[in-house]
Amino acid sequence: MKYLSLVLSISLLATRTFSQEDPVELAEGFPAEEEIGELETTVVSSTPTRLKPNVRKSYTSSVVISDAEPITVPVISTATRTPKTNFEAPYIVDSLLSDELANRSVRSLPEAFEQTPGVLVQKTAHGQGSPFIRGFTAYHNLLLIDGIRLNNAVFRSGPNQYWNTVDSQGLSGIELVKSQGSVIYGSDAVGGTVQALTRRPEYAEEGVYTGGRSYSRYATAENSYIQRNEFTVSEAGKYGLILGGTYKDFGNIRAADLGTLPFTGYDEWDADAKLELFLNDKTRLTLFHQQVHIDDASRVHKTKFAVPFAGTTVGDENARVLDQSRILSYAQLEGAADSPFFDHYVVSLSHQQQEEERFRERGDGRIDIQGFTVDSYGAQVQFDKYLEFTDLSYGVDYYQDQISSFRNDFNADGSFKGAKIQGPVGDDGTYHLLGAFVNSSTPIGDRLTFDVGGRFTYAEADINRVEDPASGDEISIQNSWQNFVGSGRLSYQLDDADQFRLFGGVSQAFRAPNASDLSRLDSNRSSEIETPAPNLDPEHFMTYEIGIKAETGKVSGSLSYFYTQVNDLILRTPTGRVVDGLDEVTKLNSGDGYVQGVEISGNYQVNDQWNLFAGFAYQDSQVSTFPTSAPVLRDEVLSRLLPLNGFGGIRWENHDNSVWVEGIVTVFDDADRLSTSDVRDTQRIPVGGTPGYTLVTLRSGWQATENLLLTTGVENILDEAYRTHGSGQNEPGANVFIGAEIKF
Numbered sequence: 001m002k003y004l005s006l007v008l009s010i011s012l013l014a015t016r017t018f019s020q021e022d023p024v025e026l027a028e029g030f031p032a033e034e035e036i037g038e039l040e041t042t043v044v045s046s047t048p049t050r051l052k053p054n055v056r057k058s059y060t061s062s063v064v065i066s067d068a069e070p071i072t073v074p075v076i077s078t079a080t081r082t083p084k085t086n087f088e089a090p091y092i093v094d095s096l097l098s099d100e101l102a103n104r105s106v107r108s109l110p111e112a113f114e115q116t117p118g119v120l121v122q123k124t125a126h127g128q129g130s131p132f133i134r135g136f137t138a139y140h141n142l143l144l145i146d147g148i149r150l151n152n153a154v155f156r157s158g159p160n161q162y163w164n165t166v167d168s169q170g171l172s173g174i175e176l177v178k179s180q181g182s183v184i185y186g187s188d189a190v191g192g193t194v195q196a197l198t199r200r201p202e203y204a205e206e207g208v209y210t211g212g213r214s215y216s217r218y219a220t221a222e223n224s225y226i227q228r229n230e231f232t233v234s235e236a237g238k239y240g241l242i243l244g245g246t247y248k249d250f251g252n253i254r255a256a257d258l259g260t261l262p263f264t265g266y267d268e269w270d271a272d273a274k275l276e277l278f279l280n281d282k283t284r285l286t287l288f289h290q291q292v293h294i295d296d297a298s299r300v301h302k303t304k305f306a307v308p309f310a311g312t313t314v315g316d317e318n319a320r321v322l323d324q325s326r327i328l329s330y331a332q333l334e335g336a337a338d339s340p341f342f343d344h345y346v347v348s349l350s351h352q353q354q355e356e357e358r359f360r361e362r363g364d365g366r367i368d369i370q371g372f373t374v375d376s377y378g379a380q381v382q383f384d385k386y387l388e389f390t391d392l393s394y395g396v397d398y399y400q401d402q403i404s405s406f407r408n409d410f411n412a413d414g415s416f417k418g419a420k421i422q423g424p425v426g427d428d429g430t431y432h433l434l435g436a437f438v439n440s441s442t443p444i445g446d447r448l449t450f451d452v453g454g455r456f457t458y459a460e461a462d463i464n465r466v467e468d469p470a471s472g473d474e475i476s477i478q479n480s481w482q483n484f485v486g487s488g489r490l491s492y493q494l495d496d497a498d499q500f501r502l503f504g505g506v507s508q509a510f511r512a513p514n515a516s517d518l519s520r521l522d523s524n525r526s527s528e529i530e531t532p533a534p535n536l537d538p539e540h541f542m543t544y545e546i547g548i549k550a551e552t553g554k555v556s557g558s559l560s561y562f563y564t565q566v567n568d569l570i571l572r573t574p575t576g577r578v579v580d581g582l583d584e585v586t587k588l589n590s591g592d593g594y595v596q597g598v599e600i601s602g603n604y605q606v607n608d609q610w611n612l613f614a615g616f617a618y619q620d621s622q623v624s625t626f627p628t629s630a631p632v633l634r635d636e637v638l639s640r641l642l643p644l645n646g647f648g649g650i651r652w653e654n655h656d657n658s659v660w661v662e663g664i665v666t667v668f669d670d671a672d673r674l675s676t677s678d679v680r681d682t683q684r685i686p687v688g689g690t691p692g693y694t695l696v697t698l699r700s701g702w703q704a705t706e707n708l709l710l711t712t713g714v715e716n717i718l719d720e721a722y723r724t725h726g727s728g729q730n731e732p733g734a735n736v737f738i739g740a741e742i743k744f
Contacts, residue, residue, distance in 0.1 A: 084441075087551045090451055090489035090503040092560055092599065094176045098199070101168060103660075103701055103711055105217055105737045107224070109166045109196065112174055115664070117599040117617040119176075119192075120642045123727045124684075126250060127266045127297030128161035128322070132726075134178055134562060135595035135621055135638050136191030139514060142181055144195045146288065148330055148350045151188050152376045153401040153431035153461070153515035154424075157570065157587075158524070158639070159726065165292045165326040165354070166196050167270040169215060169228040169246045173197040179543040179562055182509035183453040183487040186397070186435040190509045190541050190564075198288065201240030201276055202232045209234050217739040221716075221732035223251030223265065239277050246270040255307070256733035257721040262305045263319075264729055266297040283335035294324040301683040301728030302523075304363065309723060309730055310686035318361040325355040330378075342383035350378040358424075365412030370423040370522075372405035390442040396435070403429035403463070403515055421467040421474050426519030426532070429463035433512075439487075447493035451505070454486040459512035459538075466519045469531035469579055477518050477534040483510040494548075504546035511539045517570055517587055525681045529582035530572060537589045540567040557602030564595045566623055572677065576629030593623035595638060609653055616646035627676030636675040640726035643692065644669040658703040666695040671725035684728050693722035711739040 086093050094116045096104075106112045110129030113119040120132040130137050139155040143163060155162060174196055181189030203209055215228040227247045234240035248268040253261045272290040279285055299322065300306050302315040330350035337345060357371035380397035405423030410416055421427065439453030460480040468475050489505030513536040524530045547560030569591025577584040597619035604612040621638040649664035672689030679685075699713035716722075719734040 087501060087549055088449070088491060090449070090491040090505055091180045091545070092178050092547065092558060094178075095173060097173045098171060101171065101174070102215065102709070102739060102741055103699065105219070105699070105711060105713065105739055106168050107217075107219075107222070107226070108164055109168045109171075109174070110163050112168060113176065115615065115647060115666075116176065117601050117615040118178060118597060118619070118642070119617075120640065120725060122159045122640060122724055123729065123731075124159050124161065124301070125297060125299045125322075125728055126253060126264045127164055127268070127294055128159070128299065128728075129164055130159035130161070131163070131192075132159075132640060132642060133176070133192035134564065134597060135619055135641065137640070139188050139516075140190040140511065142185055142189040142193045144185065144193065145290070145328060146198055146330070146332070147195070147346075147348060147380070148328065148352065148378060149185070149376075149399060150196075150352075152352070152354065152374050152399075153429070153433075154354070154372055154374050154403060155188075155514060156424075156516045156520060156522075157572070161297070161322065161324065162326075162354070164294065164297075165324055167246050167268075167272070167290075167292055169226060170199055170244050170270060170272050170290070171196055172199045179509075179545060179564060180487070180489075180507050182485050182507070182541075183437055183439060183455045186437075186455060186457050187433060187459060187511050190511060190539075198272065198274065198290070199230070199242060199244065200274060201234045201242040203234045203236050203240055206236050209236070212744050214742045214744075215739065217737060219732075219735055219737040221254045221735035222737075223254065225249045237278055237281075239275070241275050242273070244270075244272045253729065253732050255721065255730040256716070256719045258307045258309065258730055261300065261307055261729055263298040263300050263303070267295045269293050279335075282337070283333070286330075286332045286334070288328070288330050288332075290326075290328045292324075292326045294322075297322045297324070299728065306683065306728075307730075309721070310691055312684065312686050313682040315683055316363045318363060318365075319359065320361075321359045323357045326352065328352045342385050344384040346380075346382045348378070348380045350376075352376040352378070356424075366417075367410040367412075367414075368407060369410075370405070370407035370420075372403060372423050372425055375402045376400070377402075390440045392438070392440045394436075394438040396437075398435075399433045401429075401431040401433075401515070403427070403431065421465050422519065422521060424520060424522040425515050426463035426477065427465035429461070429465075429515050429519070431462075431515050432458070432460040434458045449491045451489040451491075452487065454484060456482070456484050457510060457512070458482045461513070461515055461518055463515055463519050466532055466534070467521055469521065469584065475534075477532070479513070479518070479534070479536075481512045481538050483512070483538060483540075485510045499550060499552045501549045501551075502547075503549065504544075507543045507545075509541040509543065511541075513538065513570065523582060524572065524585065525677065525683075527582055528572075528574075528585050528680070529579050531575075531579065531584055531586050533587040536570055536587060537568055539569050539589070539591075541565065542567075554605045555602070557600070560599050562597055562599075566591055566593050566595065568592070569623060571623075571625050573626045574629045588626065590625050590633070591623045593621065593635065595619065595621040595623075597642075608655065611651040611653075612649070613651070614646065614648040617642060618644050625675070634676075637673045639675045639677050641671070641673050641675075643671040643673075643690075643725060659701070661698070661700040664695075664697045664699075666697070668692050668694075668722075668725075678726075681726075684726055690723060690725040693720050694718065695720065695722070707743040709741040711737075711741075713737055 110121050110131050113131050114121050123129045133141050138160045143150040176194050178192045181193030210233045213230040217226040230244040232242045251265040253264045270292045275287045277285045299320045302320045303317045306314045332348045334346045354374045361367050378399045382395035385392045405425050405427045407420035407423045435457045437455040441451045443449050463477045466475050485508035487507040492502045494500040519532045520530050542565040545562040549558045568589040570587050571591045572585040573588045575584045600616040619642045622635050624633045627634050645668045647666040651662035653660040670692040696717040697715045701711040715735040723730045
């Protein structure tokens with residue numbers, strides 16, 4: 001079956017958290033890439049894997065295990081940092097491998113989750129997407145790149161654009177773990193934790209190998225073109241190098257009923273390099289560098305060029321244009337050791353620099369240019385010990401963000417007016433995030449597995465230059481917080497054949513106020529400006545979850561219910577003041593309440609050629625807030641709450657899996673459960689809420705030769721005029737795409 005060969009474990013030494021591999025099929029008699037169950041010895045091996053004729057040859061550094069049979073099942077590790085099958089894991093995990101990303105013609109990282117129950121992919125602009133996961137977005141979701149935090153101290157609340165700075169074309173896979181991650185990864189992992197796994201070098205079965213890959217994608221209604229090129233040189237068991245680059249040209253969107261949407265296009269170029277050095281048969285050193293640059297991404301809904309939809313209003317600015325750059329470099333040493341304290345270790349050092357510059361021209365011709373630079377330095381170490389009675393992971397991580405920001409104002413005649421004390425966040429700031437964690441997975445009897453863990457977190461902010469919005473004077477902000485969170489999860493085998501599993505548990509989450517919460521001074525939503533809030537406390541969350549999974553061979557799927565208790569949620573609150581012509585809002589720990597929901601996903605393999613799949617999600621919430629400047633609390637839904645939605649599809653493949661066709665119908669109900677802040681956001685949300693819509697998509701692919709894959713399809717076949725709830729623009733109308741992947 002094609003999916004059984006595609007959805008294989010992404011290779012690593014003993015945990016996929018920090019290193020990954022394109023999916024391959026293991027041949028009989030060769031060692032498995034991941035161990036499932038008790039692990040007696042962990043050895044980094046130079047054993048090659050043999051592939052089917054239509055799959056590219058690839059060398060893997062396999063985990064060799066004692067007295068174990070080869071396995072060909074998907075393995076995930078983001079939630080626990082240790083390998084588990086998705087079926088065994090006591091939580092919901094959604095994953096995509098590189099083949100599925102190409103087959104779906106995924107344009108950006110946020111859009112990879114459009115067929116994920118419980119996720120709403122909001123887009124403030126075409127280049128500024130932000131998924132809402134179980135009701136939470138922005139800094140309430142944690143994004144990792146090969147285990148390195150993308151989140152930093154300047155991440156703002158509400159939908160932000162930073163997930164778009166990860167090149168989806170340079171990934172070998174994505175994992176999303178919902179409501180589970182604070183114990184393992186610390187602050188921010190509330191709604192979900194996403195692991196973006198970058199591509200690795202390819203290897204021959206022995207000796208030197210050189211090769212490459214070219215991927216092209218063109219889409220009509222997006223008026224877009226993507227080109228990805230890769231080159232690999234390696235020697236089995238010694239080294240491997242992969243160099244990659246991506247260019248993206250997005251033109252203006254053609255939306256149904258509205259025509260061409262001005263200034264929605266932008267350009268992007270990306271580059272990456274990864275060098276793997278096998279120091280011995282037990283140790284691998286990985287050196288990685290990645291750059292992403294996004295130019296001229298406009299936030300059109302704030303400008304007079306926005307095209308109204310269903311009664312939305314139009315902004316009054318002449319231009320609001322954003323440039324973004326992000327550079328990530330890391331070194332990771334990973335291997336096995338014969339130690340009484342650990343069998344496997346990962347040591348990681350990283351540096352990430354994020355730059356942002358925004359150009360704004362107001363309706364009267366005044367101009368301001370603002371931005372920031374954040375240098376994030378990270379160090380982390382993880383140890384794994386496989387004992388007779390439990391699998392244990394523990395470690396320490398530390399991140400330091402060094403922040404500088406600026407704002408320069410110009411008069412309408414172009415003359416320089418002056419420089420502000422700070423940009424969108426406080427200037428000359430340092431933010432520290434230190435954590436220590438331990439997690440174990442223990443079998444209890446023959447059917448029950450108990451996962452339990454805890455983390456201590458210390459956070460400290462020191463921001464030297466902040467503008468007092470009332471007086472205009474320079475002030476500083478210093479504060480620190482500490483917290484302990486725990487998690488306990490169960491997985492229970494319901495039948496002897498292990499086809500049904502009951503899972504559930506309780507997980508705490510914690511988020512310390514970051515530099516953006518404390519010091520932000522920037523325009524927000526339709527007609528608001530957010531001002532600094534130096535005296536915030538941490539947010540606390542508790543998620544209860546129960547569900548059932550099935551894996552019978554023909555039928556697979558899951559049903560889950562979650563309830564997240566929310567305490568001290570940081571929310572924007574109106575003050576009644578007007579600053580620079582905008583209504584002032586500032587942040588308070590005003591939110592107490594809950595988010596709850598039901599998620600269903602399923603797959604039915606009718607026969608070797610036909611497959612049916614579907615998903616469904618419903619969410620509800622109630623959180624206390626101050627909707628006006630009056631000191632009166634009111635219970636409201638969370639902003640941009642996911643409307644009732646579902647999808648269903650059918651897929652056909654020919655007997656040799658070289659040709660496939662699938663059709664999908666997606667339905668979203670009216671998004672009419674609105675908070676007060678949603679009602680005020682008239683540029684993005686129509687009066688009464690965002691109208692529901694139905695989308696029909698047809699996709700197909702043809703493996704023409706061993707080295708040539710062609711894909712094509714039509715999205716939004718009905719040419720329906722729609723926008724995702726809370727977005728600043730409509731999505732493309734009927735959109736024909738074509739893609740080609742060439743390997744050489």
